Amino acid sequence: MDKYDVAVIGAGVTGCAVAMYLCRSEVSVIVLEKEEDVCSGTSKANSGIVHAGYDARPGTLKARMNVRGSKLIEELSETLDFPYRNNGSLVLCFDEAGMPRLKELYDRGIKNGVDGIEILTGEQVRQKESAVSDEVIAALWAPTAGIVCPFGMTAAFAENAAANGAQFRFLEEVTGIVRDGEGGFVIRTDRGEFFARNVVNAAGVYADRFHNMMRSQKISITPRRGEYVLLDKQAGDLVSSTVFQLPGPYGKGVLVTPTVHGNLLVGPNAEDIEDKEDTTTTSEGMEDIKTKALRSVPGIPYNLTITSFAGLRAHGQDYDFILGEAEENPGFFEAAAISSPGLSSAPAIGEYIAGLVVSRNGYKPKTDYIGTRKGFTDVSRLSAEERSRLIREHPEYGRIVCRCENVTEGQILEAIRRTPGARSLDGIKRRVRQGMGRCQSGFCTPAAMKILSDELGIPMEKITKNRPGSELLRGDTDGVS
Amino acid sequence: MEYRDVVIIGGGPAGLAAALSARRNGVEDILIIERDERLGGILNQCIHNGFGLHTFKEELTGPEYAGRYINMAEAEGIPYKLNTMVTSVTPGREVTYINPSEGEVTVKAGAVILAMGCRERPRGALNVPGSRPAGIYTAGTAQRLINIEGLSVGRKVVILGSGDIGLIMARRLTWEGAEVKVVAELMPYSGGLKRNIVQCLDDFGIPLKLSHTVVRIHGKERVTGVTIAQVDAGRKPVPGTEEYYECDTLLLSCGLLPENELTSSAGIGINRVTGGAFVNDRLETSAEGIFACGNVLHVHDLVDYVSEEAELAGLSAAEFVKRGKEACAEHGEALCLKAGEGIRYTIPNTVDPVNMADKVTVRFRVSDVYRDKQLVILYGGKEHRRIKKRIMSPGEMEQVTIGKDTIPEGISDITIRVED
Numbered sequence: 079m080d081k082y083d084v085a086v087i088g089a090g091v092t093g094c095a096v097a098m099y100l101c102r103s104e105v106s107v108i109v110l111e112k113e114e115d116v117c118s119g120t121s122k123a124n125s126g127i128v129h130a131g132y133d134a135r136p137g138t139l140k141a142r143m144n145v146r147g148s149k150l151i152e153e154l155s156e157t158l159d160f161p162y163r164n165n166g167s168l169v170l171c172f173d174e175a176g177m178p179r180l181k182e183l184y185d186r187g188i189k190n191g192v193d194g195i196e197i198l199t200g201e202q203v204r205q206k207e208s209a210v211s212d213e214v215i216a217a218l219w220a221p222t223a224g225i226v227c228p229f230g231m232t233a234a235f236a237e238n239a240a241a242n243g244a245q246f247r248f249l250e251e252v253t254g255i256v257r258d259g260e261g262g263f264v265i266r267t268d269r270g271e272f273f274a275r276n277v278v279n280a281a282g283v284y285a286d287r288f289h290n291m292m293r294s295q296k297i298s299i300t301p302r303r304g305e306y307v308l309l310d311k312q313a314g315d316l317v318s319s320t321v322f323q324l325p326g327p328y329g330k331g332v333l334v335t336p337t338v339h340g341n342l343l344v345g346p347n348a349e350d351i352e353d354k355e356d357t358t359t360t361s362e363g364m365e366d367i368k369t370k371a372l373r374s375v376p377g378i379p380y381n382l383t384i385t386s387f388a389g390l391r392a393h394g395q396d397y398d399f400i401l402g403e404a405e406e407n408p409g410f411f412e413a414a415a416i417s418s419p420g421l422s423s424a425p426a427i428g429e430y431i432a433g434l435v436v437s438r439n440g441y442k443p444k445t446d447y448i449g450t451r452k453g454f455t456d457v458s459r460l461s462a463e464e465r466s467r468l469i470r471e472h473p474e475y476g477r478i479v480c481r482c483e484n485v486t487e488g489q490i491l492e493a494i495r496r497t498p499g500a501r502s503l504d505g506i507k508r509r510v511r512q513g514m515g516r517c518q519s520g521f522c523t524p525a526a527m528k529i530l531s532d533e534l535g536i537p538m539e540k541i542t543k544n545r546p547g548s549e550l551l552r553g554d555t556d557g558v559s
Numbered sequence: 560m561e562y563r564d565v566v567i568i569g570g571g572p573a574g575l576a577a578a579l580s581a582r583r584n585g586v587e588d589i590l591i592i593e594r595d596e597r598l599g600g601i602l603n604q605c606i607h608n609g610f611g612l613h614t615f616k617e618e619l620t621g622p623e624y625a626g627r628y629i630n631m632a633e634a635e636g637i638p639y640k641l642n643t644m645v646t647s648v649t650p651g652r653e654v655t656y657i658n659p660s661e662g663e664v665t666v667k668a669g670a671v672i673l674a675m676g677c678r679e680r681p682r683g684a685l686n687v688p689g690s691r692p693a694g695i696y697t698a699g700t701a702q703r704l705i706n707i708e709g710l711s712v713g714r715k716v717v718i719l720g721s722g723d724i725g726l727i728m729a730r731r732l733t734w735e736g737a738e739v740k741v742v743a744e745l746m747p748y749s750g751g752l753k754r755n756i757v758q759c760l761d762d763f764g765i766p767l768k769l770s771h772t773v774v775r776i777h778g779k780e781r782v783t784g785v786t787i788a789q790v791d792a793g794r795k796p797v798p799g800t801e802e803y804y805e806c807d808t809l810l811l812s813c814g815l816l817p818e819n820e821l822t823s824s825a826g827i828g829i830n831r832v833t834g835g836a837f838v839n840d841r842l843e844t845s846a847e848g849i850f851a852c853g854n855v856l857h858v859h860d861l862v863d864y865v866s867e868e869a870e871l872a873g874l875s876a877a878e879f880v881k882r883g884k885e886a887c888a889e890h891g892e893a894l895c896l897k898a899g900e901g902i903r904y905t906i907p908n909t910v911d912p913v914n915m916a917d918k919v920t921v922r923f924r925v926s927d928v929y930r931d932k933q934l935v936i937l938y939g940g941k942e943h944r945r946i947k948k949r950i951m952s953p954g955e956m957e958q959v960t961i962g963k964d965t966i967p968e969g970i971s972d973i974t975i976r977v978e979d
Contacts, residue, residue, distance in 0.1 A: 308683070355779060358690045361796075385683030387691065458646075466662035473659035478594065478644040482820075518681035520697045524704055538710055543693035547780030550693050551704070552807050553711040553737065 082108045082245075084435055085265050085274035087252050087288055089113075089498075090121035091228060091421060092413045093280035094235035095428025101242035102432070103441040108274070109236075109244060110267060112251035114545050115505045116498060117232035120282040121421070122508070123306070123357065123389025125346065126228050126337055127320055128152075129419040130167060130220035132187030132195060139399045141190045143423035143430070150425035151226060158234040159453030160227060161338040167223035167320040168203060170374055171216045176324045183218050183324075194221040209316050209375045223320055227338045228421055229508040230453070235428070236498055238451045242444065246498045249546065252281075255291050261409065276435050278411045283354040283392045285414035289400070292410045297400070299415060301354050301390040304346025305363040310382040310516050314340040321374050332370045334378065339511065344371040344378060350393070357388045384516050391417045401427060403434055411435055454510050455492060458484040479529070480522040482515025490526060494533045504544040506530065523550070562667045564588035564880045565873075566654050568645050568821065569674035571600020573853025575628035576866040577672045580873025582635050586880055590666070591632070591639035592656055598632070598639060599625030600676055601699065602862065604706045607727055609754070613863035624862060648673075648825045650846045669883060670848045670876035673822055673836070674869065677815040677854040679724070687719070689776030692783075698724040698812040705731060713808025717785050718742040719773045721749040721756070723860070723954075725812020730759035739763070740804050743771040743787050745794055748928045750814065750954050752860055773809065774801060782807055815858045825849065832904040833857040839893060840910045840919045841875035842868070848883070850876050857906050857922070860956045864922065868906075871920075894966070899937070899976025901925055903953070910973065912966045922958045925951045925977060934959065935978045939970030951977070 084100055086093045089111035100107050113119070128148045134141035155162035171180045180197060187195040196219050203210050203217045210217075240246060247267075254266040255277060265272045279288040286299040314336050323331025335343050345367045364386055371378055394400065394415025404410040411434060413427050420427075435441075457465055457475050468488075469476035475488035493500040493509035500506040503513070503526055512526055513519025519526070527541045527550060542548045565581045567574045570593030578591050597603060602610070605621025612618060615627065632639070643658035648671060655665040679697035696704075696712055702724060704710045714737050718725045721744040729739045742760060747770050749756055760767050768787065774796050775786040789800035817834040819827075828837045828845040835856040836844040843850050852872035853865045893909040905923040934946040936959060943965065951957060959975065966973075 307686075356690075358775075359688045361686075361688045361774065364686060364688065383683060383686060384681070386686055386688075462663050465657070469657065469659065469662035476657050476659035476662055477642055478657065481594065481644065481818075484644070484646065516681070517678045518683050520679050520681055520700050523696075523700055524708055528708075538708070543780075545780060548693040549781065550712075551710050552694070552713040552781070553735075 079271055079273050080108070081273045082106045083274070083439070083441070084276045084278060085110060085263070085272055086278045086280055088280040088282055089116040089236060089246060089248070090119050090280060090282050091117060091232040091235065091424040092121070092416050092427055093278070094232050094239060095424045096278050096280055096413065096431045097239035097244045098235045099428045099432030100435060101239050101244050102444055102447050103436045104444050105436070105441050107239065107244040108272060109239070109246045110250050110252050110265070111246065111248050114248050114501050114542070116236045116246070117229045117508065118544065120390055120392050120416070121228055121232050123387050124228055124304070124391070124421055125333060125335065125343065126225055127167070127333070127335065127422065128162070128224035128226050129422040130187065130195065130223040131190045131192045131419070132183050132218065132220060134190060134419060135397065136186055136189040138397065139401050140397070140419060140423070143399065143426040144419040145191050147419070147423040147426035148222060148224065150429065151231070151422065152224065154234070154425055155226070157449055158238055158451045160230040160234040162224055162226045162231070163338050164222070164224040165319050165336065166219065166221045167322060168207065169218040169322045169324050170203070170210065170214045171324045172213050172326070172373070173215065176326050177216065179324055179326070180216060180218055187218070187220065192220060192222060195219065207317050207319060207321065209377055210321065211374060211376050213373070225320060225335060225338050226421070231424070233509055234451055234453070237496055238448070240497045241448045241451065248498070248501065252288065255288060257407070263409065275439065276409045276411060278413065278431060278435070280413045282416070283390055285392060285412070289412060289414050292407045293404050294406055297394060297414065300350050300393045301356070302393040302417070303349045303351050303356065303388050303390055305359050305367060305386065305388045306343060306345030307364060307368060307380070307383055307386045309342040309344070309379065310384050311340045313342040313379050313382045316342055316378065317375060323370070323374055332367045334371050334375045339514070341384070342378070344368065346389070354390065357390060359386050359388045385518060392420070393417045399423070399427070401430060403438065455489055457486050457489060479525045480512040480515065480519070482517050483511045485510050485512040487529060490529050491533065494530060501534070502542045502544045502548070503527065503530065503550070560653070560665055560667045562669070563590045564669040565590070565672065565876050566666055566668035567591045567672040567674055568648070568654070569593065569600065569676055569855070570598040570639055571674065571676050571853065572602055572625065572628065572862050572865045573676065573855070573869040574600070574672070574674035575625070575632055576869035577674055577852055577873035577876070578637050579628065579631055579635060580870040581877045582637055584874050584877035586877045589637050591637060592643050592645055592654070593639060593641050594644045596641055598629045598641070604699070604703045605727070606706050607731070610862050613861065614866055628866070645821060648821050648849070650825050650827070652848055669880040670850065672872050672876050673844070673849065673851040673855050674853050675818045675821065675855045677817045677858055679811070680814040680816055682811055687773050687776055690778060692776070692778040692781050694778070694782035694808045695776065696808065696810055698722065698728045698810045701810055702728055702731070705735065711735060713737060715740060715806040716808045716810060717773070717787070717804050717806045718810045718812060720744060720811055720813035721751050721767060722812040722814060723751040723755050725810060726751045726755040726759040728810055728812070729765050730763060733763050733765070739765050740806060741765070741787065742767045743773060744769050745772045745790060746770070748952055748954070752954055753952070772796065776809060782809055785809055815854065817855045817858065819855060822851070822855070830904060830908065833906070837908045838906060840907045840915045842872045842907065843875060843879070848879050857904065860954065864956060868922070894970065895972040896921060897972050897974040898923065899974040901927065901929065901977025902975050905975060910961065912963070915963050917963050919961045920958050921961060921975065922956055923975060924953055924956055926953060928952045929977055933978050935976050936961070937974040937976070938967055939972060940974070
C-alpha cells in the first residue's frame with residue numbers, strides 16, 4: 079500500500095493551498111480528487127473576489143484568514159504568476175436608513191485590521207465610478223480589495239505543489255477513512271487504498287461526510303447556490319472596482335464587478351439546495367440578479383451576455399470556518415465549512431493548516447523548495463517582438479485556435495502538458511480560456527478536441543467536457559476516429 | 560512595411576469572389592488572408608446541395624461551389640495565406656496578422672476588403688436556464704463535426720431555432736440515423752428558407768413548433784432532456800405548456816452574428832440592426848478604402864448573393880486603388896437609404912447620386928411575414944415605384960434595384976417600406 083505523510087482530500091483552492099504550503103517542508107503529500115481536474119467544485123464558480131476583510135465578524139477565523147489571505151494572494155500572484163488585480167471595492171448605500179449599517183461595516187473593517195477603508199459620499203462614489211446609480215448616497219470604499227481568476231489561482235497552487243513533490247490523483251473518490259492502529263489512517267477510495275500519517279479534509283460541499291467519519295460532533299454542509307451572468311469584454315470597463323450593495327430590506331444584494339480577464343460579472347443570488355452537484359441556473363434566479371444589479375449600475379448592457387452559470391458555496395450550520403486538528407482523532411485536520419470569504423482566505427487557510435501539520439509532526443523545511451512558477455503563456459499579451467520570437471521558436475504559438483480569445487495551439491498544448499494538466503475541454507478552457515469568449519467555443523471545439531485526443535493518445539469518442547459521462551460525441555461514428 | 564494593393568480578410572465565398580473581381584478589374588497585387596487550413600470558409604462543411612442556382616445556373620453542394628471559386632482564384636494566381644489570423648486592422652489600412660511560419664506581420668494595404676463572415680449565436684447569449692452538460696452544440700459546430708470530422712454528435716436530438724443550418728442539420732442527423740424529435744422556434748415564423756422547411760423537416764415528419772422555446776436543459780454530465788414551452792406575444796414562456804423531451808443532444812440554430820470585432824477595433828461604424836458596418840453604394844465602410852461584403856456585412860440567405868455583393872466590393876476596391884494613384888474623385892452629397900415601415904435594414908446605407916453605378920442593388924430583410932403586400936420606394940418622401948409581393952418573410956432576403964437616372968435632384972433620402 080502506498081504510504082504518504084499527508085493525504086489531502088479535495089483539489090479545490092483550499093486543498094491545493096494546503097498541499098502547496100505542506101510542500102515547503104519535507105513531507106510526502108497526496109491530493110485525492112473525485113473530479114478529473116483541480117478546481118472543479120465550489121472553487122470553480124464564484125465571484126472571483128478577493129475581499130478586503132471588513133465583512134467578517136471580528137475575532138472569527140473568517141476575519142483573520144480573510145485579511146491574511148488577501149495579502150498573501152497579492153504576493154503569490156507575483157511569485158506564482160496568476161491573474162490578480164487590486165481594483166478596490168465599494169459597498170453602496172441607497173438610503174439614510176442604511177447609513178448605520180454602512181458605519182458598522184466600516185467599524186468592523188477597522189477592528190479586522192483592513193487598511194485604507196473610508197466612507198465616501200454619493201458624489202465621490204460617482205466620481206470614482208461614473209456608471210453607479212444616482213440613487214447611491216454613500217459607499218464604503220476598500221482599496222485593498224481585488225479580483226482574481228479562481229481557476230488560475232488554484233492551478234498555480236496545484237502546479238507549485240506538484241513542482242515541490244505533491245502527487246495528484248484525479249477521478250479518485252475517497253469512500254472511507256479508518257485508523258490504522260499505528261497513529262495513522264487508511265484511506266479507502268473507489269480505486270484502492272492509501273496509508274497516510276495525517277489527513278486533511280478539504281472536501282468542500284462534501285467536507286461533512288469526512289468530518290462525520292472522524293468527529294463526535296456531527297455537522298452538515300448545505301450547498302448554497304449562487305447564479306451569475308457573465309457579459310462580453312465590451313462591457314468589461316463599465317465599472318473598474320467591485321460594486322457591492324449594502325444588505326438591506328431588498329436582501330443581501332448582488333455585486334457588479336469586472337473580472338481579471340476583462341469581462342463584466344453580475345451576481346450572485348443565494349439559495350440553499352439539497353443536491354451537492356446541482357449547479358443549474360433558473361430563469362427566476364437570473365431575472366432576480368439582473369434586476370437587483372441594475373439598482374447599483376443602471377446601464378448594464380445585458381444584450382452583451384455571453385453566458386450564465388451557478389456555483390455552490392459550502393455553507394456550514396455555524397458562522398465560522400472549521401479549521402484545525404480533531405482532538406478525538408489526532409492527525410485528522412480540517413478546513414471545512416469554507417463559505418465566503420473562502421477564496422480570499424484560501425492561502426491563509428493553507429498556510430495555517432500546513433503549519434499545524436508540520437509542527438505536530440516536526441517536519442523539516444525543504445531546502446530545495448521551488449518558490450516560483452511561470453503562468454500560462456498569453457500570446458495576445460506579449461509585445462509584438464516577444465510574440466514573433468516565441469512563434470519563431472515554437473510555431474504552434476502562431477496558430478490561433480480560439481478566435482474570440484486569440485488562444486493558440488501552443489497555449490492549449492501547454493495547458494495539457496502542465497502538471498497537473500488539462501484532461502478535458504473544461505480543463506483547457508479554464509487554464510487558457512479557449513472557448514471562453516463570445517462564441518462560447520462554437521468554432522474551436524472540434525480543434526481543441528483533436529489536440530486533446532492527439533496529446534493524450536485517446537480516441538475522439540473518449541474526449542469529455544469534464545468528468546466521465548460528459549463525452550462530447552455519442553453514437554456510431556463512421557469515418558475518422 | 561510590406562505593401563499590397565488589396566488585402567482581403569477571409570477566404571470564404573465573399574473573399575474569393577471579391578479577390579476575383581479585384582483581379583478582373585485590373586489589380587495585380589492582391590492577398591487573401593484565411594484563418595482556416597483551407598480556402599472556402601463555411602461552405603466546406605455545407606455538403607448539401609442547393610448552392611449556385613443563380614450564379615452557375617446549376618445546383619451544387621457547398622464544397623463544389625467553393626471549389627469553383629477556389630479554382631478560378633488558383634487560375635488567376637491570386638496569392639493567399641492559410642492558417643493565418645488577422646489580429647488588427649487600423650483605419651489607415653495597416654493589417655496585422657499572425658501565423659506559425661511568419662510570426663506577427665503588418666502589411667500596409669491600398670484597400671482592405673472585410674470578408675470575415677459570421678458566427679452562430681451561442682447558448683449563453685440565449686440565456687437558456689438549466690445545467691451545462693456536454694451535448695449542447697450550435698448547429699454549425701455539429702455540422703463541422705459530422706461533415707468534416709466524420710464524427711457523431713448524438714442520437715436523440717432537439718433543435719432550438721429554425722435557422723437554415725438547424726434545418727439542414729435536422730435532415731443530416733436523420734440521415735445519420737439520429738432521431739430529431741422537434742424543432743422549437745421562439746418566433747411565430749421560421750428564420751430559415753421555406754424550401755428548407757419543406758425539404759428538411761416536412762419530408763421527414765419532424766415537427767416545427769413555432770412560438771416555442773427551451774425553458775430548461777436537464778442532465779449533469781450529458782444532456783438527458785429538455786423542457787419546451789410555448790411563448791406568448793411578449794416571447795415569455797406560458798406556464799402550463801411545458802413539455803419534456805428526452806434527448807442526448809440540443810442543437811442551437813438561433814441566428815448568425817457578423818464577426819466584426821476587427822471592424823469595431825478599427826473604429827468603423829457598426830449598424831446595430833445588421834451587426835455589420837454601415838456602407839455606401841460602393842460597399843465602403845466609414846473608413847476610407849475599407850470595404851465589406853458577405854455575411855460580415857449582413858447575414859445572407861443564399862451564397863449566390865454573397866458572391867454578387869463581393870464582386871461589387873472587389874470592383875470598388877480596385878477603383879479605389881487606381882484612383883488613389885491619381886486624384887480623388889469628387890464625392891456627391893450622399894443620399895440616405897432609409898428602412899421604413901416593415902423593413903429591418905438596407906444595404907447600402909447611403910447612395911452617392913453623382914458617382915453611383917447606373918444601377919445599385921439594395922438588399923434588405925422585412926421584419927415580419929407579409930402576404931399580398933407591396934414594397935414602396937420613395938424618393939424624398941414621394942412615391943417612385945410600387946412592387947407587388949405575394950409573400951415576404953424575415954428568413955429570406957429581398958432586393959430592389961435603383962437606377963441612377965431615376966433619382967431626381969434635390970432629395971436627401973430614399974425610403975423603402977411595406978404597404979398594403
